[in-house]
Amino acid sequence: MTPAARVQSAIELLDLVIAAARDAGAAADTLIASYFKTRRYAGSKDRRAVRELVYQAIRRAGERPVSGRAAMLGLAQDRPELRDLFDGSAHGPAPLTADEPVAPASPLPLWLAPRLGHVDAAALLERAPLDLRVNRFKTNREQVLTELPGAQPTRLAPEGVRLAEPIIVEQHPLWLNGSIEVQDEGSQLIAIACRVQPGETVVDLCAGAGGKTLALAAEMGGEGKLIASDADRARLSRLPPRAMRAGAANIETRLLDPGRELEALGDLVGVADAVLIDAPCSGTGTWRRNPEARWRLTPERLARLTGLQARLLELGARLVRPRGRLIYAVCSLLDEEGADQAARFLEAQPDWCPVRPFADAGTGRGAGVLLSPGADGTDGFFVARLERPC
Incomplete structure (x- = not known):
C-alpha cells in the first residue's frame, strides 16, 4: 500500500x-x-x-x-x-477543498471535562500497559518472571506482572496451562480489596466473563462457595472453561434475569461473607484501552447506568450477612458513578460504614478510593468497601 x-x-x-x-x-x-x-x-x-x-x-x-x-x-x-x-x-484520499x-x-468530551477536573486527562489517552495476573493455583510470580523476558512485577498487586512488550498471550505456554490471566493491575487490586478467606461464601454479582471471579477463587485457595452471576449469558458462558484451565473448582455460575435477580439469588439473602459489585459503568477509567468509548458516552446513557448502579448496590446489600462486606467498584473516574453512589447508599443505609479498601494505593475519594492512570499507573477505578454494622 x-x-x-x-x-x-x-x-x-x-x-x-x-x-x-x-x-x-x-x-x-x-x-x-x-x-x-x-x-x-x-x-x-x-x-x-x-x-x-x-x-x-x-x-x-x-x-x-x-x-x-x-x-x-x-x-x-x-x-x-x-x-x-x-x-x-489512486487509492488515496481526494484532494483538499476549502x-x-x-x-x-x-482530550475529553466537552460535556464531561468539568466532571473530570480531578484527574490527569492526558494520562487517560496514553497507551495502556499489558498486565498479567499470576495464578497461584499453578505457579508463582517469581517463576513467571523467569519465563517472560523483560517483564517486571507490578508495583501494587502482589500477583501482577507488567510486560515490557506486547505478546500474543493466548498462544503463550503460560496462558495455555492456566498459569496467567490478562488482567489490569487495578482489577487485581479490587479482588484483593474483598479480603476473602478460604471457606467463605462470596458472590461476584456482576461477574461478566469472570476475570475477577478467578482472582477471588485464588484468594480463597479453592475453598468455600464462590457464586459468579451476571445477566449476560454469552459473557458468563466464558467463565467455566476459564475456570477449568485455571484449576478453580469452587465456582458456581448463575444467570440472572434483569429486575428479577432474587429468583436466582434468593438462597443467598443475608448469607454472603462478601459481595463484589463490579457494576456496569461508563468505562471512563479504561479510555487508554478504548479511546473511542469517549464518542459513545452520552448524558442519557450515563443516567441509565447510574440508575442501574444504585439498584445493584441495594441488591448486593441484601445478600450480605451481618458483619459481612460489600465491595462496590466501577471502572469510572466520574463521581456520579463512584463517590456519589457510595454516599447515597450510606445515607440510605446508616448501619453501614466505609472501610478503606487499600492501605497504600489510590487516592481517597468520598467513602472510597480512586485509582487512576496518572497517579497509580492502573486503569481508572473507584472502589469502596462497606461493612455492617458500624
Missing part, C-alpha cells in the same frame, strides 16, 4: 468507528480486524501503519468527529506530512 492508500484506509475505518460509536456497534479493534480480513493485499506493515493512524486520530478527538476524513484532517494538523497525501492519487470540517483536538 502507498502512504496515501494507508491514509484512505484509515479514513474508511474511522468512518466505521464513528458509526459504531453512534449506534452502539462493535469496538474499534474488532472493526479493524474485520476490515483487514477482506483486504488480504495489505501486508503486516500496512496493517500496523493504518491501525496507528486510526488510533492517533481517535485519541486526538475527544468529541465524535463528523466523519473519518474530518478526524484524519485533524490529525494532519499535528502531522503536516499527512496533508500532502490528500492528493487524489472549508472542510476538521476535528478539533481535545
Whole structure:
C-alpha cells in the first residue's frame, strides 16, 4: 500500500468507528480486524501503519468527529506530512477543498471535562500497559518472571506482572496451562480489596466473563462457595472453561434475569461473607484501552447506568450477612458513578460504614478510593468497601 492508500484506509475505518460509536456497534479493534480480513493485499506493515493512524486520530478527538476524513484532517494538523497525501492519487484520499470540517483536538468530551477536573486527562489517552495476573493455583510470580523476558512485577498487586512488550498471550505456554490471566493491575487490586478467606461464601454479582471471579477463587485457595452471576449469558458462558484451565473448582455460575435477580439469588439473602459489585459503568477509567468509548458516552446513557448502579448496590446489600462486606467498584473516574453512589447508599443505609479498601494505593475519594492512570499507573477505578454494622 502507498502512504496515501494507508491514509484512505484509515479514513474508511474511522468512518466505521464513528458509526459504531453512534449506534452502539462493535469496538474499534474488532472493526479493524474485520476490515483487514477482506483486504488480504495489505501486508503486516500496512496493517500496523493504518491501525496507528486510526488510533492517533481517535485519541486526538475527544468529541465524535463528523466523519473519518474530518478526524484524519485533524490529525494532519499535528502531522503536516499527512496533508500532502490528500492528493487524489489512486487509492488515496481526494484532494483538499476549502472549508472542510476538521476535528478539533481535545482530550475529553466537552460535556464531561468539568466532571473530570480531578484527574490527569492526558494520562487517560496514553497507551495502556499489558498486565498479567499470576495464578497461584499453578505457579508463582517469581517463576513467571523467569519465563517472560523483560517483564517486571507490578508495583501494587502482589500477583501482577507488567510486560515490557506486547505478546500474543493466548498462544503463550503460560496462558495455555492456566498459569496467567490478562488482567489490569487495578482489577487485581479490587479482588484483593474483598479480603476473602478460604471457606467463605462470596458472590461476584456482576461477574461478566469472570476475570475477577478467578482472582477471588485464588484468594480463597479453592475453598468455600464462590457464586459468579451476571445477566449476560454469552459473557458468563466464558467463565467455566476459564475456570477449568485455571484449576478453580469452587465456582458456581448463575444467570440472572434483569429486575428479577432474587429468583436466582434468593438462597443467598443475608448469607454472603462478601459481595463484589463490579457494576456496569461508563468505562471512563479504561479510555487508554478504548479511546473511542469517549464518542459513545452520552448524558442519557450515563443516567441509565447510574440508575442501574444504585439498584445493584441495594441488591448486593441484601445478600450480605451481618458483619459481612460489600465491595462496590466501577471502572469510572466520574463521581456520579463512584463517590456519589457510595454516599447515597450510606445515607440510605446508616448501619453501614466505609472501610478503606487499600492501605497504600489510590487516592481517597468520598467513602472510597480512586485509582487512576496518572497517579497509580492502573486503569481508572473507584472502589469502596462497606461493612455492617458500624
